[in-house]
Each structure stands twice: as structure tokens, then as C-alpha cells.
Amino acid sequence: MACTEAFIPNFIKLDPNQTVKDALKILEDNHIRVAPVIDANGDIVGMFGLHSIMEDLLPMAAQIEDGLEDLDFIIGGAPGAAKKIRKIGPRSVRDHMQTDIEDLLLTPETPLLEVIRCLTRYGSPLPVVEEGTRKFVGLVSEQSCLHCLHEVLLEVEKEEQGQK
């Protein structure tokens, strides 16, 4: 069974030139945490979500690789983080999306077990692109995968009953 069987039927796409404020509103209205960012050519250029915004709220020293691993000692940092949200709001999604998405990309031919492995390793949802390109074709998520497996189970049970 391939990846296409587990696609999310309806999904939200974002434009890289949208403002962060508008993008966050879309995520909130649709009760989702992350969405693919697709350019005018239909290519995926990144993933935008609450997680990447959360990271941007941290001091730079905690964002960087090998940076600070805890900030317990900073007291009263909330107003500073709140001000950062105000500062980030008018900026474009392009500046705040996750761009290192090479490992996240699946293709329509990716087998379902590999999709599950990637979901457990990289989180959900994951984008699916045409083989060898960045042309966006859909999304798979943990829910859509489980739904797909549930359908498979129903079929298996039907077959087993038929054999009896």
C-alpha cells in the first residue's frame, strides 16, 4: 500500500508572502498546528507552524545549535516574548517557516510502513511531492494514516469472514 492511500482529503496551504499574523489566524480558525507553504509554481518551499514560531520567541542563545539547554534562571521573560510576537506578526511567512524540509518529503510511491516510520520520527503531518521534484501533491498525517489502516483492517476482517 502506498502513501497516496493515506492522503488528508482537505488541507490548508499557505503562501510564503502572507504575513505571520494572517497565517496564525488561518491555523487557529482551522484548528491545525502546521501547514505546508506553497509558492506560485506549486512547489513546496517550507512548513509553517506554531512550533517554528515558538522557537522564534526564544532568546537567540537558546535557538542556536549547541546553545543554552535551559532558561530556568531567566525570571520575568514573558513580556519580552510577548513583544516578539508583536514584532514577528507583520513579517512574511517566508522568514519564519521551516525550510530544511528535505528529510520530511515523501513521494506518492513511499510505502505506508515507511510513512509511519517518518511520522514517528519527524512528526505530523508530512508533505508529499512528485518524485525528484518539489511539486506538492498532498499531505499525510498520523490521523489519516490510522484512518487508512482502519479501512485496511475492515477489508482484512471481511476477507477472513468470507474464508470461514
Added chain:
Amino acid sequence: MNELILGIPAQYIAVAIMGMVYAVIIAEKMNQAVIALVASSLAIILGLLNQEQAIEAVDFNTLFLLIGMMVIVGIMKETGIFQYVAIVAAKSVRASPRGLMAVLSVITAVFSAFLDNVTTVMLIVPIVILLTEQLKLKPFPFLLAQIIFSNVGGTATLIGDPPNILIGSAVGLSFTDFLFNMGPAIVCIVVVMLGVFDFFWGRHLTTSMRARAHLLRYEPAKALKNHSLLIKSFFVLGLVMAGFTLGHNFLHIETGTTALAGAALLMFLDGFGHKLTEKNKKAHAAFHEVEWDTIFFFLGLFIVVASLEHTGLLALAAQQITSLTDGDFTKTGMVILWASTFFSAFVNNIPFVATMIPVIQSMGDTFGQGDALNPLWWSLVLGACLGGNGTLIGASANVMVASFADRAGHSISFMKYIALGLPLTLLTIAIANVYLLLVYFL
């Protein structure tokens, strides 16, 4: 040794192998440890030295000292003590930017004297980036200070910088020998550099009272993570320092043994009272802290240098240097100081020092053996360690700070660094020069 190997004089082959190591290190096209191992394998396979001679050439005391200290520091950093000290220091100067620059510089110099420089900057630079962001200051002068003071501080002790470990182990100079001979020079250099940094940067730094007030609300005690491990770490570190001084002088226990024994004791104490799986996990994490590529880089290098030595080339180089300086002890010392500064600014100082050790040892025929050569060793220490400040690639700590700066969006360009780092290096070497002349040569 005037042998021919494949019809080529052995000396040429030894030089070509060493040249290959240097070329690859400069070109940064291959991992340093890999090229050192390739070169040492070639030296053995081509018959420049046999396997027994190659194993004999490896200075296990240096390797044990490096491994032991890497494990101890790796376990200790989990306690948060380094962040704690930096925050306490920042609060002690009421978060004034000028004071902050001075205290962070001194902390880095002191930590670098007792820890590896790269480890020191890895622990302190994230805090520097945090504090400068908090105070809305440009981090560049603070990062520049981190580079300069880490290399300066590392010069002061036997364990502060790998060249010192190499020299101390090969020559038999103790921890106290380094501290008493290099310590005064380094204190002078630190004081002068603090003044220079304050004059050019510190006194011009300003920030808002609001930003300072925010920083003053930091609670350093919360940076401390594992009090029990902290006590164990200080206990073991105290024993190791005692071992370096008393153990070396009275019991004749080498520093490598002391450091490795300290690492073993700390790993034992860290796992004490835990289940076996947890003990194994902790031990695995501790061994993971050892930079094995550094260890194998040293191992390969010892063999390559020994192959050069076997051909008689290094003794010849020593003769050339002494004839160039007319056999004058002072001139020889100054040549070693400035040549090692120049080399260390542009290439890794470790292979240079490893090569220079047998060269200086060969000078014993001219200048006398044992302690008579010590002024030349101190010239090499000061030149090789302080020279690392000359360029952005002069020392691993510089590269590490530049990498942090880049990740934080404050890139330091090679030329921008050299414009400031090189004059500062020349100033430190000038001070070192005066110190050497006054204390050892005049």
C-alpha cells in the same frame, strides 16, 4: 638514516608525508584525524619506521591526559556551574556593559587555564550571546574578547592548551612548572588586554536601565542542575589538581594517569547508587564526551613526527636554526617565539609543536640538556598558544566562536577578525617577548 625507499631518499618521503598532512589541514578538505592516520599508516608501510617504533612514538601520557580531562569536563558541564558563574559575574557588575565585558573575559581566561579552550567557549559563548541580546548590545566585541582571552588563559597551565600538554609530557615539565613560569606572563597579558578592550570597546558600550534591571532579575542558583554531581565533580577536580601538583612532584605520578584516574573516579561516583542500566547509560554518555577524532589526530601525528625524526631531518633543522642564530641562546629563543607565533596564526599549532619538540631537544647538544633548555620551551609555549589569536583559523576555539556567531546571525569575517586580532596578537607577543628577555634570557 640515508636509506632509499622505492629509489627515493627516505628523508624526501618523510617530508612529503608531513607536507601532505599540513596541506590537507590548511585546505580543510579532510578530517584532521583521518589524514593523520593515513599519513602515519603510509610512514609505517613505506618503512620509515616499523610498527614497534611507531607504537613507542605515541605519547600515551598526552592521550590519557586529554581523555581524562574531556570526561571530567563532560560530566561537570551537566551541573550548569559554568552558566552559574557567568550569571553571578554579570550580576556582580550590576549588568553594566563595561563591567560585563571585563568579567566575562576574566572568566573565560580562568576557565581556559583549567579546561580545554574549545570546551570553555562552547560553555560561555551561548551565555555571552544571551546577555548581549538582553542588554541590546552588539555581540562582536564580546565574542572577540572570548577568542583572545580563551587562548591567553589556556597558555597559563599544563592542561590549558594541547601544545602545553604535548610539551609538558615530552619534556617532563610539571603543572606547577607551567603555573609558576607562564602564570606571571599571562597575568600581565590579561591585565593589559583588559585595558585595551576597555579602551577600544568597553567604555563606549551603553544600554538602558530597563534592560539592566531585567538581567539583574536572573536567578543564577536556578542554573545549577545537579547539586550532588556538582559536589562530586569539585571533589574529583580538587583531587586531580592535587595530583597534578603534589602527585607529580612527590609521588612521580604522571599527569595522564592522574587525569584518567580522576575521570574513572568521577564516573564511578556519578553512577553510584543507580541501577546497572542507568550506570551503563551514564558511563556511555561520559565516554561519548571524548573527542575521539582529536585523540586519533594526536596519535597519527606522533607517528608522523617520529618518522621525520628517524630520518635525522629534525636534528638537521635544529642545527640549521642554531647556525642561523650563530649559536646565540637568546636569538634562538626569539626565533622560536616569533616563528611559532607566525605558524600558529595560520596553521594548526599542534603539528607545529609536535615537530618542534624533537627539534628543540636536539639543541641540547649546543645549549645543554635538561633545565638549560627551559627558556626555549617557554618561548615555544608562548608563541604557539598566543599565536593562535592571529587569525580566525589560528585555533579551534576561534573557529568555534565564529561558528556560534554565524549561527546567531552575527558573522565574523576572516578579514574583519584579522584586522583586530592580529594587532592584538602582536601586542601579546611583544609582552611575552619582554617577559622572556627579562626573566630567562638577560
